[in-house]
Amino acid sequence: MQLKGKKILVTGGAGFIGSHLVDCLMQKDCCVRVMDNLANGKLENLKRYRDNSNFEFILGSVTNPSSVTKAVKGIDIVFHLACLGVRHSLKYPFINHRVNAEGTLLVLNKSYEAKVKKFIYCSSSEVYGTADFVPMPESHPTHPNTVYGASKLAGEAYVRTYYKTYGFKTVIIRPFNTYGPRSHYEQEAGEFIPRSIVRVLNNKPVLVFGNGLQTRDFTYVEDVAKGLVKAAECDNLIGLTLNLGSGFEISINKVAKMISKMMNLAIPKIKYLKSRPGDTLRLYADPTVFRRITGWKPMISFEEGILKTIQWFQSGHQKPSALFHQEKAVNWE
DSSP, X not given: OOOTTOEEEEETTTSXXXXXXXXXXXXXXXXXXXXXXXXXXXXXXXXXXXXXXXXXXXXXXXXXXXXXXXXXXXXXXXXXXXXXXXXXXXXXXXXXXXXXXXXXXXXXXXXHHTTOSEEEEXXXXXXXXXXXXXXXXXXXXXXXXXXXXXXXXXXHHHHHHHHHHHOOOEEEEEEOEEESTTOOOSGGGOOHXXXXXXXXXXXXXXXXXXXXXXXXXXXXXXXXXHHHHHHHHOGGGTTOEEEESOSOOEEHHHHHHHHHHHTTOSSOOEEEEOOOTTOOOBOXXXXXXXXXXXXXXXXXXXXXXXXXXXXXXXXXXXXXXXXXXXXXXXXXX
8 A cells, every 4th residue: 555645643643653653654745643642742753743734733532532533534544553651551550451452442443433444553562471482473472461561462352353343454563662762761651771871861870670681672763663654555464463573682781781881881880679560571573474574674773773862862852950850760659
């Protein structure tokens, strides 16, 4: 499917991954509508499109039927990214479930009623829980450790039923860990890489929960966004569930040391704290199917991506002290 000229909705489009997806879609001359309640997203991420006639922003929640009905009207393709995160689910499980699972069902249903041509659901590698074996194909058991992972898996189940029961053209994408500019460092939304950069900028130790031997499969955000675009362009993916990852693993300890070295610390400052509840211990994607069908592959190496992320945080959009003020060490209590 050619996306040029298509009317596209991105839920959560003011957020980290969502705003980079919007960038890709605008570059392809799409007409893009974003719906976001700005719980985690920022209008600043979309400010370059404020006066663009091919861009529209709706302030609204995926749990509000009237907002969703308005958002999907006249839309060709929906990218559903709106969600609340892992740490949020530890403190607010019912709210997390409502947005991630029930919100997905509502957007899915309204999209089907509005005769949307294709629905792309952005799930998460958190549906797997800790790896039983690696690399992890799509057939790997799904045993999520948190309500977040469980709610994203519930969203997948709803998407599959709409494909199987109604023939609604859907694709489920499971991105593994995404990082890069605009990533969340604030409060309960904060993730390890951006939080570590913010802490080093403020001469504070990098915080590692547990022993730091946990591994992740990191992919640079622009590569993830391009992968999501591929999911919409490729009709051979309809009805499938696919991993989107780099196909390598690295320990949190190694990432902490890499960030410290790239930020010119001769000796890394690392502070070890007790393990996070529900922490996934190992993630390592097998993205073979997605790569084979779409030809997608990540273009930014992990080292290059870390450097780009550091440079973005150093670019002066906020003073380091202001960034640190928004960072919270234990961000699930």
